Structure formats: C-alpha cells, structure tokens
Amino acid sequence: MMRALGVSNAFVSALCQIEQTKLSYAFRQLRPLSNEEGLLLATTLGRPIELRETIAPLQIDLKTPKNAKAVLPFVSANPIQHEEES
Numbered sequence: 705m706m707r708a709l710g711v712s713n714a715f716v717s718a719l720c721q722i723e724q725t726k727l728s729y730a731f732r733q734l735r736p737l738s739n740e741e742g743l744l745l746a747t748t749l750g751r752p753i754e755l756r757e758t759i760a761p762l763q764i765d766l767k768t769p770k771n772a773k774a775v776l777p778f779v780s781a782n783p784i785q786h787e788e789e790s
Contacts, residue, residue, distance in 0.1 A: 705749040709756075709766060718769035720748050751776060 706716060713731070717724040722741050729735040730742075737745065752766050755775065766772045 705746070705753060708753050709749065711767070715767075715769055715772075716745070716749065719772050720745055748776070 706712075711719075713724050713727050716722070717727055720741075722737070722745065726735070726737060726741070727745075730737045736742070752772055752775065756764060756766070764775065766775065
C-alpha cells in the first residue's frame with residue numbers, strides 16, 4: 705500500500721498516529737502491530753488508493769499527511785463508486 709501511494713514511514717506514522725518505530729518493526733516483521741493498529745493502517749491507506757484510482761486521470765496531492773488527513777473525512781462520508789469501463 706505504501707508503495708502504491710509512494711509514501712514514507714514518516715508519512716504513514718503522521719497520518720495514522722502510529723509511532724514510526726512500531727511501523728518499522730511491523731514492516732520488518734520483528735513485532736506485529738495490535739489488531740486495532742493494523743486495521744487502522746489498512747483502512748487509512750486503502751481509502752486514498754481507492755480515491756486515486758477512482759478519479760484517475762485527475763491528480764490529487766496526497767504527499768503530505770496534512771492534505772491526506774483533509775481528504776479522508778470526505779472520502780469516508782462519500783462512498784466511492786467505480787464505473788464499469790465499456
């Protein structure tokens with residue numbers, strides 16, 4: 705998910721409010737995240753990916769945690785519907 709978004713551990717840490725050290729350990733499979741943190745991570749990163757794919761070819765700047773945090777409440781309140789390609 706992080707590669708798909710092109711973001712760093714620091715970005716994900718700021719966005720999800722999970723310590724960078726915890727993320728680093730989890731990504732290197734040294735110490736797992738709690739179930740709550742894992743779910744938060746998956747849902748928080750999944751929504752911007754879904755949004756980006758839905759509005760393609762338009763570009764949306766999700767490179768800073770501030771911008772991403774501003775978009776997430778809108779995305780959560782407005783379900784994304786994919787149109788079938790003909």
